[in-house]
Amino acid sequence: MSTPHLTILGIETSCDDTSIAVLDVAGSRYSVRSMVTASQVLAHRKTGGVVPEVAAREHAATIMPTLQAALEKASIKLNDVDAIAVTSGPGLATALLVGVETARALAFATGKTLIGVNHISGHLASCWLNDEQPQLPALALIVSGGHTELLWIEKEKIKLIGKTRDDAAGEAFDKTAKLMGLPYPGGPELSKLAQHVKPSIPLPRPMMKEANFEFSFAGLKTAVARYLELHPRMSPRHKADLAASIQTAIVDVLVDKTIRAAKVKKPKSILLGGGVAANSVLRERLSKDSVAAGFAFHVAPIQYTTDNGAMIAVAGAMELARGHRTPWQKLDVNPVWELGR
Ligand code: KG4
Ligand code: ZN
Numbered sequence: 001m002s003t004p005h006l007t008i009l010g011i012e013t014s015c016d017d018t019s020i021a022v023l024d025v026a027g028s029r030y031s032v033r034s035m036v037t038a039s040q041v042l043a044h045r046k047t048g049g050v051v052p053e054v055a056a057r058e059h060a061a062t063i064m065p066t067l068q069a070a071l072e073k074a075s076i077k078l079n080d081v082d083a084i085a086v087t088s089g090p091g092l093a094t095a096l097l098v099g100v101e102t103a104r105a106l107a108f109a110t111g112k113t114l115i116g117v118n119h120i121s122g123h124l125a126s127c128w129l130n131d132e133q134p135q136l137p138a139l140a141l142i143v144s145g146g147h148t149e150l151l152w153i154e155k156e157k158i159k160l161i162g163k164t165r166d167d168a169a170g171e172a173f174d175k176t177a178k179l180m181g182l183p184y185p186g187g188p189e190l191s192k193l194a195q196h197v198k199p200s201i202p203l204p205r206p207m208m209k210e211a212n213f214e215f216s217f218a219g220l221k222t223a224v225a226r227y228l229e230l231h232p233r234m235s236p237r238h239k240a241d242l243a244a245s246i247q248t249a250i251v252d253v254l255v256d257k258t259i260r261a262a263k264v265k266k267p268k269s270i271l272l273g274g275g276v277a278a279n280s281v282l283r284e285r286l287s288k289d290s291v292a293a294g295f296a297f298h299v300a301p302i303q304y305t306t307d308n309g310a311m312i313a314v315a316g317a318m319e320l321a322r323g324h325r326t327p328w329q330k331l332d333v334n335p336v337w338e339l340g341r
Pocket of ligand 2: 119123144145274275306307
């Protein structure tokens with residue numbers, strides 16, 4: 001029996017990346033035919049963070065050229081696409097609206113199948129963009145600018161088992177980097193500064209040893225602010241030590257809590273997703289500790305960890321396989337859509 005073959009367009013505009021991908025689906029195997037991403041980093045660097053109105057205007061200006069480029073790179077026409085998947089939440093309402101209204105118009109004009117996708121389920125689905133596919137049930141750690149969540153994944157069900165009580169892991173990177181005077185977005189800048197540096201500054205690891213599945217990063221930010229007050233003039237070497245110490249504190253908490261949850265829940269695999277999964281120290285530590293504890297480990301290739309259209313197309317393909325569709329009349333944005341509740 002031949003496996004069904006589909007071509008899916010994935011559209012992502014929930015925050016500060018306009019990203020569109022063309023995905024080939026053969027049964028449960030996914031391959032990215034093209035992906036084009038217009039980053040808004042320069043637009044938001046001036047303000048040191050994302051201003052929703054500015055993000056939405058940037059998405060509006062770039063979405064059609066991005067679509068055209070993604071189709072051209074895949075050597076297909078819009079009509080060759082079988083379905084359109086779009087992030088409909090969570091995220092910035094006005095930013096989401098640009099992707100959702102574009103997808104709705106495309107579906108109306110072409111009659112193609114439409115599916116609204118949860119952004120976090122996209123990050124989760126990015127773990128299927130490897131040759132080796134995760135076995136279920138799985139425990140997933142999703143870490144981004146707005147989310148830090150532990151999810152329990154079964155074939156037909158996703159359950160939120162723990163999350164942050166305050167700042168997200170990406171937010172902890174971004175806010176401490178900003179305190180250190182690093183440009184937006186702070187996470188990659190801070191990790192660049194920390195490269196090849198052995199951390200020596202003691203910083204708190206909030207809630208690390210508590211027997212629950214929750215996280216907290218606000219205390220770390222406060223500790224870094226206090227440290228900077230006490231050390232107003234730091235040498236480049238001292239700054240790099242602080243960056244490495246912050247990164248280690250965040251990674252220690254994420255890895256320790258995830259492995260502890262895995263030992264309780266006993267999944268077949270541990271998954272890592274979200275923009276912070278681009279952090280090489282986190283990837284390596286969670287991979288090593290997962291395998292040492294007897295769990296298979298899966299994370300997307302780095303280009304599919306930060307916000308991207310490919311992961312949305314994969315999540316869309318999974319929804320379609322479950323028989324879900326969103327008629328264009330019913331598609332709506334849900335900026336606070338929580339997965340697994
Ligand atoms: O998933 P994502 O692209 O957007 C949201 O959905 O929020 O995640 C962005 C977050 C930001 O906080 C960014 O600083 C962080 O991911 N990030 C990193 C790295 N690359 C991106 N954090 C640490 N190290 C990195 N290499
Ligand atoms: Zn994201």
